[in-house]
Amino acid sequence: MRAFDYHQAADGTQAIEQAVRCQQAEYLGGGTNLVDLMRETVERPRTLIDVTRLSRDITDTDGGGLIIGAAATNAALAGDARVRRRYPLLARAILSGASAQIRNMATVGGNLLQRTRCAYFYDTATRCNKREPGAGCDALEGFHRYHAIFGTSSSCIATHPSDMAVALVALDARVHLRGPAGDRQLAITELHREPGERPDLETELQPEELIVAVEVPPLAMAVHSQYRKVRDRASYAFALVSVASMVELDGDIIADTRLALGGVGTKPWRAWQAEAALRGQPATAATLAAAVDAELAAARPLPGNTFKVELARRLMIAELSQRLSDARNGGDA
Amino acid sequence: MQWTINGQVREAEVDFRTSLLDLLREQFQLSGTKKGCNQGACGACTVLVDGERINACLALAVQYQGREITTVEGLAEHGKLHPVQAAFVEHDGFQCGYCTPGQLCSAVGMIGELERDLPSAVTADLAAGQIEWQRDELRERMSGNLCRCGAYNGIADAIAAVLAEELGEEIAR
Numbered sequence: 001m002r003a004f005d006y007h008q009a010a011d012g013t014q015a016i017e018q019a020v021r022c023q024q025a026e027y028l029g030g031g032t033n034l035v036d037l038m039r040e041t042v043e044r045p046r047t048l049i050d051v052t053r054l055s056r057d058i059t060d061t062d063g064g065g066l067i068i069g070a071a072a073t074n075a076a077l078a079g080d081a082r083v084r085r086r087y088p089l090l091a092r093a094i095l096s097g098a099s100a101q102i103r104n105m106a107t108v109g110g111n112l113l114q115r116t117r118c119a120y121f122y123d124t125a126t127r128c129n130k131r132e133p134g135a136g137c138d139a140l141e142g143f144h145r146y147h148a149i150f151g152t153s154s155s156c157i158a159t160h161p162s163d164m165a166v167a168l169v170a171l172d173a174r175v176h177l178r179g180p181a182g183d184r185q186l187a188i189t190e191l192h193r194e195p196g197e198r199p200d201l202e203t204e205l206q207p208e209e210l211i212v213a214v215e216v217p218p219l220a221m222a223v224h225s226q227y228r229k230v231r232d233r234a235s236y237a238f239a240l241v242s243v244a245s246m247v248e249l250d251g252d253i254i255a256d257t258r259l260a261l262g263g264v265g266t267k268p269w270r271a272w273q274a275e276a277a278l279r280g281q282p283a284t285a286a287t288l289a290a291a292v293d294a295e296l297a298a299a300r301p302l303p304g305n306t307f308k309v310e311l312a313r314r315l316m317i318a319e320l321s322q323r324l325s326d327a328r329n330g331g332d333a
Numbered sequence: 334m335q336w337t338i339n340g341q342v343r344e345a346e347v348d349f350r351t352s353l354l355d356l357l358r359e360q361f362q363l364s365g366t367k368k369g370c371n372q373g374a375c376g377a378c379t380v381l382v383d384g385e386r387i388n389a390c391l392a393l394a395v396q397y398q399g400r401e402i403t404t405v406e407g408l409a410e411h412g413k414l415h416p417v418q419a420a421f422v423e424h425d426g427f428q429c430g431y432c433t434p435g436q437l438c439s440a441v442g443m444i445g446e447l448e449r450d451l452p453s454a455v456t457a458d459l460a461a462g463q464i465e466w467q468r469d470e471l472r473e474r475m476s477g478n479l480c481r482c483g484a485y486n487g488i489a490d491a492i493a494a495v496l497a498e499e500l501g502e503e504i505a506r
Contacts, residue, residue, distance in 0.1 A: 001350045003348070003349070003350065004349060004350070005349070006349045006393075006395050028393075028396070030391075031391055031392065031393055031396065032373055032388070032391050035352070035391050035392075035393060036372050036373060036391060039371070039372070048349070048393075050396055052396065075385075075451070078451075078452065079449075079451040079452065081462070084452060084459040084460050085460045088459045088460060091452060091459050092454065092459060095452060095453055095454040095456075096454045098477075099373075099376065099388075099476060099477025099478075100386060100439070100442070100443065100446070100453075100474055100476075100477050101373075101376060101379055101386050101387050101388045101439065101442075101477045102373060102388060102391070102477065104385045104386060104387050104442075105387050105388065105391065105392065234472075234473075234476075235454065235472075235473050235476035236476040236477055
């Protein structure tokens with residue numbers, strides 16, 4: 001690991017002042033990803049600004065939503081009684097990720113900004129456009145079982161690894177940002193970028209800009225939301241495919257729905273096409289099949305991850321069917 | 334820099350790169366905490382910070398100044414094994430023993446989470462205030478601690494026995 005300087009920030013404003021003043025500074029949350037990447041020399045900051053003293057409060061908004069301080073731990077958010085009651089998919093997504101030890105360390109802000117676990121990104125002996133722009137990508141013709149089928153480019157097929165982000169994308173959360181130019185908000189669906197020609201640019205954050213909070217808006221149907229994750233072992237593994245889902249029925253018509261996918265996208269994948277094909281349509285098997293087909297039309301699988309197309313199809317249909325069944329039975333999930 | 338380790342205030346000046354794991358082992362000769370993968374995958378380095386379990390290998394020591402850290406050396410009190418330690422002996426919760434300090438600290442942290450009714454990925458009803466403890470809950474919650482000898486059945490038996498004793502909850506096999 002390369003030597004670095006360390007500063008602890010009392011709040012977001014101080015963190016930004018420190019980051020502006022220091023060369024090659026990075027913000028440090030729980031460190032569960034950054035420390036590992038520094039040890040592998042994939043990340044080589046000159047300065048770490050510790051932002052774990054930022055707000056970790058989880059507070060109610062007037063309308064029945066929540067504002068989550070960026071320094072709240074993953075464990076604290078998943079354990080919060082309001083999250084468990086109002087947004088069960090968020091609690092389930094967080095608890096489906098990592099281990100209890102890591103969830104006790106990892107922060108909400110850090111979870112959103114974690115880097116891909118693509119083995120070629122980690123291995124400095126291989127080519128990676130995300131690590132070294134223009135170098136090439138050894139995953140394309142390598143072992144890419146865990147890689148993305150949505151949002152990929154000829155430069156990068158790395159999967160965004162977060163479970164929590166998939167739930168937040170489904171909930172239309174907003175990130176509260178603070179930077180040298182002031183405060184602003186961004187829809188979480190706009191936070192992460194698809195790789196295109198610049199896989200090294202992963203988010204829309206400006207230099208020194210910092211996530212200070214995440215706001216989850218009120219959403220009645222989220223009370224019966226769910227998150228289901230399929231992986232190679234029963235626990236403590238990244239997703240092959242995961243599905244965040246919820247529906248609202250009006251008689252036999254799907255009045256509203258949210259659907260998002262993990263393990264398959266270069267960013268947390270909101271299934272916009274499927275949602276559009278479901279809204280206002282009769283809640284039938286044919287509707288579900290057509291909607292899932294609409295989403296999967298954009299899939300660009302490679303030989304090693306073609307199985308994810310069929311897995312995603314079956315998982316989306318199974319989950320949507322279950323949500324519809326729950327809604328018909330009075331919403332008892 | 335200063336930390337409270339197993340109830341004692343300890344001081345050292347270390348490079349910012351020093352992990353909490355290396356601080357414990359190299360600076361304070363508390364070698365009970367083990368270095369397995371050193372990348373957060375195996376849980377051998379699990380310690381308790383203010384009662385919560387974390388991976389010491391991914392923790393920078395500088396970030397944990399002023400905190401109360403408990404290692405496997407701090408579990409026993411007055412020469413008497415912690416109930417979790419005694420249960421591991423009773424139920425053969427180990428073979429080679431390398432992962433055991435992490436398993437023990439993790440189990441102690443997990444029992445604390447149980448006492449606070451915190452949910453896990455396999456908790457059926459997340460909205461329920463009280464968790465119904467089944468065997469699959471226990472295994473899910475300990476999934477961050479690998480045992481390459483495969484002593485999992487003994488580990489699960491040991492923890493289940495402690496839970497039955499302390500919480501009066503029998504966990505079916």
